[in-house]
Structures are given as structure tokens and as C-alpha cells.
Amino acid sequence: MSVSIPPEVIDQIAMEDRHFAAAPEAFFQAWKRGAEIAGVEWFGDGTREGLQRATSKWDLRPNMLLLNDALGVLSSGQRMFLSAMVSFYNSREGGAMLKRCGFEGLSDFGGLDLQRRKVIADLTLNYNGW
Structure with missing residues (x-):
């Protein structure tokens, strides 16, 4: 018996299938937008030229040492957004950063603007x- x-x-x-085939490039483009919004200094080589030259997410890895040192002096919105982005790169580090920001759940992203x-x-x- 055949089942259709x-x-x-x-x-x-x-x-x-189409979505997941296109996902790596779509993720990279979203990551690049996020790096531009958050500030190029936190990603890759920390320059606008580096952002423009980037061809993959690997070119725009977050600078974890710099971010962890600066987390205390950023605005709450900057901290939340950067920490959320870092959580895609490294869930343990990003999770710890989110916790330091007072993140308790997804509804906390309600404080971010539409672009973020x-x-x-x-x-x-x-x-x-x-």
C-alpha cells in the first residue's frame, strides 16, 4: 500500500529547505547589520574597513576581551544588544554577559528599539x- x-x-x-540553504548568508548579513549598529569597534579588527571587507561571520567575531572590559560603562541598551549578539557566538560567555545586564528572559528584549x-x-x- 502506498501512501501519498x-x-x-x-x-x-x-x-x-530553501530557508536553511539561504540561512548562513542571511545570518551573516544580520550579523553585519548588528555589528554596524552596535559599533564596529567591538567586532573583527574593530574598523569600518574591516566591516566592509568582511566576507563571513568569522571576519566579524566579537572582541571578547574588549567587550567584557567595557560592559560596565555602556548604556543598558548597548549592553543588552551586544550581549545578545555575543550569545550567538558563544552561548556561555553571552549568557554570562546577559546575566550581568539583568536579562531574565526574552521579554527583556522589549527594551530594544525596532532596528535592534x-x-x-x-x-x-x-x-x-x-
């Missing part, structure tokens, strides 16, 4: 591991 798969299930599988929320949403939708 409903067309909507096949369409859903195809849509997910969109970056976090796009990073979440397209995350495929670091």
Missing part, C-alpha cells in the same frame, strides 16, 4: 551554528 504525501507537506519541506529587535530576530531565524 499531501502537496502542502511537500511545499512546507521545500520551503524549509530585527537584528536579533534575523539572527535567531537564520542561526546555523558558529
